Amino acid sequence: MRIFKLIFKNALRHKLRTLLTIIGMAIAVMAFCVLRTVVDMYYAGLDATAANRLIARQAVSFIFPLPYSYRDQIAKVPGVQTVSFANWFGGTYKEKKNFFARMGVDAETIFDVYPECLVDPKEYEQFKRERNSCIVGSEIAKQYGFKVGDIIPIDGDIYPGKWEFVVRGIYKPRDKVTDATQMFFHWSYIDERMKQDMPGRAGQVGWYIIKIKDPSQAATISEQIDAMFKNSSNATKTETERAFTQNFISGFNSLLTAMNFVAFIIIGIIMLVLGNTMIMSARERTREYAVFKTLGFSGGHLFGLILGESIFISALGAGSGLLVTYPIVSGIAAILPKGFFPYFFITPLTLILAATAALVVGLAASIFPIQRALRTRIVDGLRFIG
């Protein structure tokens, strides 16, 4: 018989109590991981940003457009490699719930500034040739069953009317953090109709995506671009893609902070649950610990026994929690509209945090029982009636 066996047997001495503690811990760890995943996924857009990309938008608000004519001026700024642009289209695909990003883009340059969206060269050439064609991300292609040659009907809202786009390509994400839930089509296709139906809205783009040669020049180039349009009716605000995304997320900051806070409160709760179990167990075993000491076991042995049991239970709870978290997160990812969370997965950091929290909970929950076991004199322990 080894000490580990004794730890195991002690942990399972009160099977129901241990089982309830493990279930409590598993639920808490699962809740912690799901909350952290939601928070992570909000911030995940930051991971997908590139250091060599700048975004220039209307200085007052992102919702106001910029003139298409800025394109050539921006391209002349030293250090700028490629200038592309995009325009939020909105609209509805069949039903309101079918949400995914639909954007009018510069077909010639969009995949140059977004190399993480991998598209077949033949499909891309075909896309460039057809004014009403589109390229969709593999995630939404999978979700809605889009294939090359399909026609996607969109009811316009920002750009009123019935629109139809022919799928000419499906792009794949280069990595896990690349958004594969977008639909790109020709900005010129929208602009043509605007020229006919709403001339006042023609020649406008949503924002510029600027690929620069040297990321260390981002601040200088941004300043130069903004300086060019400073006194115009459409002043720009140019910033790195990361800063742009950060500003975009900042609207949810309070909610995300609250979710993060709740996630860590949960850790506190599981600490109390396990702490309670360990204190009860150690109190019941006061006499046994005295017997151990009488037999010659040292304080270090008791320390190991109690700590081992506490960590064993917390590890079982955390392990079970993580096991159920994966299918739950997958389930959530499956029912969430793809556009809200382009990707939804448990990050390694969340796993590390959950595992560390379980270890810390195991350690913390054993402090009082260890202290009690070590402080109790043998003669008092032997007289203890639990």
Place this chain on the structure above:
Amino acid sequence: MSNTIIQVQNVSKSYWRDSFEIPVLNDISIDVHEGEFLGLMGPSGSGKTTLLNLIAGIDRPSKGNVLVAGTDITKLNESALAKWRSHNIGFVFQFYNLLPVLTAFENVELPLLLTSLSKTERKKHVEFALGVVSLSDRIHHYPKQLSGGQEQRVAIARAIVTDPTILVADEPTGDLDKRSAEEIMNLLERLNIEFKKTIVMVTHDPRAVEKAKVVHHLDKGELS
């Protein structure tokens, strides 16, 4: 006369309850010789268990010294004392104090986990100890599957498995029926005679103390 193995020299012991000092032992001196079977008798509260605890090194005197096989155990620190106990003392409790989650084998094996013996050697020692107490057939039984007398025999096997010099027994028959008590006393007598164990036993059972070679009476913390 054989060698003196335990020397209790002018030992006093008091406990503090809140701000009150409660004297338990008052200037006690006893010598126990190697191979002796000493019985300590006395009414409840006379200090006999306290004296036993001092001899076993699980409590410390307020005054005086306790020398066991030449070692003044009152001078040892906690970890040295724990090590000393594991080598020199076998303890038999009134309520057996077996671990309920361990089998008879595992309970007896417990003190051997502190030694450097291999698994095979430990198994040999445990089987021998359980054989001495005639429980070879209950080796894989849990305490709850044993009678009170059998539990006490397992506890005795646990006390002797490390082959300690001294066995201390605190009311070993106090929780047993007459027949089981007799079996336990016969076993202790056998350990004393056949295995040459020095035994110090606390009891207030007159039948039990008949097995002791030397009997001391304690009353109000003094030898009478």
